[in-house]
Amino acid sequence: MMIRAVAGLLLWVATGIATAAAVDAVPGLVLDGKWQQGAVLIGQAPVGARVWFDGRELRVTDAGRFVFGLHRDASGPAELKLQLPGRAEPYVIRHAVETREYKIQRIDGLPQKMVTPPAEVLERIRADQALVRKARDHDSALEGFAEPFEWPCTGRISGVFGSQRILNGEPRQPHYGVDVAVPVGTEVRAPAGGVVTLAHPDMYYTGATLMIDHGHGLSSAFLHLSKLLVEEGQVVERGQPIALSGMSGRATGPHLDWRVNWFDARVDAQLLVPPMPAQASPSTTP
Ligand SMILES: [Zn+2]
Structure with missing residues (x-):
């Protein structure tokens, strides 16, 4: 006692x-x-x-x-x-922090080289990761983080935050982005204001990759692009076209993968934006 x-x-x-x-x-x-x-x-x-x-x-x-x-x-x-x-x-x-249940996605029977990258590209992957980490580390006074965010493009959501992938029985990095299925060449707009901290034409996994610093450690990344419309150091405003979507890098199909970080913490981009607008049914263009 x-x-x-x-x-x-x-x-x-x-x-x-x-x-x-x-x-x-x-x-x-x-x-x-x-x-x-x-x-x-x-x-x-x-x-x-x-x-x-x-x-x-x-x-x-x-x-x-x-x-x-x-x-x-x-x-x-x-x-x-x-x-x-x-x-x-x-x-x-x-x-307390409320926990979430993440999807588990098992894919078996893949060629092993798709599960484990070949030795000759490991150095390139490490160099890519170092550039991304450096861009995420920015702690700038920009105030884009406090703006209401908008979707960088609209379309069917084909992948969500947090999903755990198990390839040939081996757990791989979870999926941290939200995937929007859009045709190659779809305009990608800045979801909030900021400064471009990375504009890389060809990363091993993520292809043409763009990152925007929204200030105070909050950053966006856009993966698998087909064309970059802005340069590193450029100031961008919310809604400004910054890139065209694509399927560069190790993408399984055309889509935009949008990821948000608070420094090195992976957060869910989808929680920052309003619900995805309902998709118009496909129409024939004249
Ligand atoms: Zn993705």
Whole structure:
């Protein structure tokens, strides 16, 4: 009994400078988004607040906006800490993360070279990955992340976030994008404003690949393109054409694969946009 009381006291002392709080108990804090695997949460805090997510200090705009993401396999509890101006004690929110069930896709009988890349391309794959990681690491002051996102193109959704692929019995990287089945040459538009951080004509897996930094660690990637319409360093606005879709790299058919990251956390692009508009039935063009 005594030991428990002491342990409890020590725990209280260790975390004693922080006030455990619920989101709605923090004055001026509004969070938009679900505490769910793959979700992006956009926050509004009082002007002058400092904010940390899982120990990482977040960039906060002059107006108090910030963003963080919960990766595909986030297990929680996730911790948001806020230091409000004029208040000595920070608020600490520990929140459970809702888990999701991902699809499992088993494909057997594939030629082994399609399951395991040949040795001579490993170096190229590593170089591609290094470029992508560097682009994702940007922590810029851009504020595109706070805009309402729109679909980069519309069409039938043919692949979703998180699906686990098992090829010839071997688990492979989950699918992190949302796939939209569109013919080669379909215009791809920026889902939100930002700066082009990568415009690569030919990566091993993803072919012609484009990445946009939307600010504060949130980035988009567009894979398997047939043509890039913008260059690295270029500022783009939401709705601006940035590329034409395709099936370059190791694509199984024509589609746009759109992926979103918060730094290295894989998040679900589909949670950022309104439902896909209903598809018009195929018509004959005159
Ligand atoms: Zn895909």
